[in-house]
Amino acid sequence: MTPDPARGLVQSCFMGGVGISVNRPHPRHAVMVVVLVLVAAMATACFDPLNRPGSRDSDPNHISVGSGGVLEAQIIGQIYIDALEANGFVVTDQLNSGTRERYIPALRAGDIDLVPDFAGNLLQYLAANTPTISAQRAEQLSSVTSLPDITKAFPEVLGDDLAVLTPAPGSDADSVTVTSETAKRYGLKSIADLAELSKRQTVSFMANSEFATRSVGVPGLEKNYGLRVDFKPNNDSGGQATINELTSGRVTAADIYTTTPAIKTENLVVLEDPKNNFPANNIVPLIAKSKATPKVSKVIDAVSSKLTVEELRDLNYAVSGPRKLEVEQAASEWVAKENLDRSFA
Structure with missing residues (x-):
């Protein structure tokens, strides 16, 4: 069966450049010219700022x-x-x-x-x-x-x-977030309050694995607040898996980005960071x-x-x-x- 050039044309246009894959029909098919035109058109339509000169419009409007x-x-x-x-x-x-x-x-x-x-x-x-x-x-x-x-x-x-x-x-920043039940039970309003709690009992904390060594992660929390944690890595960037661990009580606190909807829908509490451990x-x-x-x-x-x-x-x-x-x-x-x-x- 002669390949269909329309089906054989696959565009892969991404920020790093353009990739085109074409199933080649028999040379006698003049439609190949059309395919090449389509390839050129799609390539020029791709937005790749590193591979073309600037074109700022001088009109302020x-x-x-x-x-x-x-x-x-x-x-x-x-x-x-x-x-x-x-x-x-x-x-x-x-x-x-x-x-x-x-x-x-x-x-x-x-x-x-x-x-x-x-x-x-x-x-x-x-x-x-x-x-x-x-x-x-x-x-x-x-x-x-x-x-x-x-x-x-x-x-x-x-x-x-x-x-x-x-x-x-x-601000869409890192945070130390707890459930409202945990905040109420221990009177937690700031990270400093959680640090005081960590002196009396184990505080488990979940975040991406790199949080263990980042300057604003576990080391920063200990340096700025004296917060010691039992670190639990989970590489979902404060996503649903981490939220489930937090709301189930399997971890005490977690790094949840401050604009995450679950903070509102799950009634979570973002602890105040008066020492600006996390970058604004x-x-x-x-x-x-x-x-x-x-x-x-x-x-x-x-x-x-x-x-x-x-x-x-x-x-x-x-x-x-x-x-x-x-x-x-x-x-x-x-x-x-x-x-x-x-x-x-």
Whole structure:
């Protein structure tokens, strides 16, 4: 049977480049020309900022919005798009544009103008990837954990082409989280309270395996609070398996990211971290400096002001919970609820 060139064409377009697999029909079939045209068209459609020159539109009312691949970043990016469009901007959607290794070079090159990011993680990445900063200084910057200090450090690593707008109050950070029953039984409000408990009885703690050696993990908790734990590794990044262990009482506490919907749905308690053991990961808009006009800043700052940790949990739950909303619908509903679907800038 002669292979069908339409079925034989398989596109594999990803952030690292383009891969095309073609089952070759007999040379007498002229349709191969069509296949080659399709291959070329799909290759040019792939978004790969590292493999093409920058193309920043000089029009300040044209904004290209990208995001990381995690759903939370995509939701926030879509919120940016909706609010900007409501205020007369022409927006290009480049959401789900990969990791920082992809979207930050794209920002610098001009393929993207704006992305939502996470303050502490962004500072660590930029510090490690700024050639003018020594390894020693990069390590110092990576140990900065409070939001005011992180914000103060940004100009040193952003360069002349990037800027950050006002961070949102909501932070997607590591945490020490317990059940409400555990918090009530032992009078736990902060990590310091849990540290006192650990002097009297065993406190089991679940997190990804690297948490055992990270400076902000078990070593940091012991250094900053005197918290000693019986560490239980579970590499689901505070997902459902870890939550099940916590709610069943098989572990005392766990590292649950602060915008995880289960904190609300399972009535969990995030213990206060007054010594800033965990880096603040407030949502921060990262933007090309040439696009950071007063009008753009006004729109995005208005969005950021509404993004509390509770709102971020609700947005994540709208997509991952029973409703299973698409990112676009979750963002649209939220923008309307917050009265941001109108011209105000």
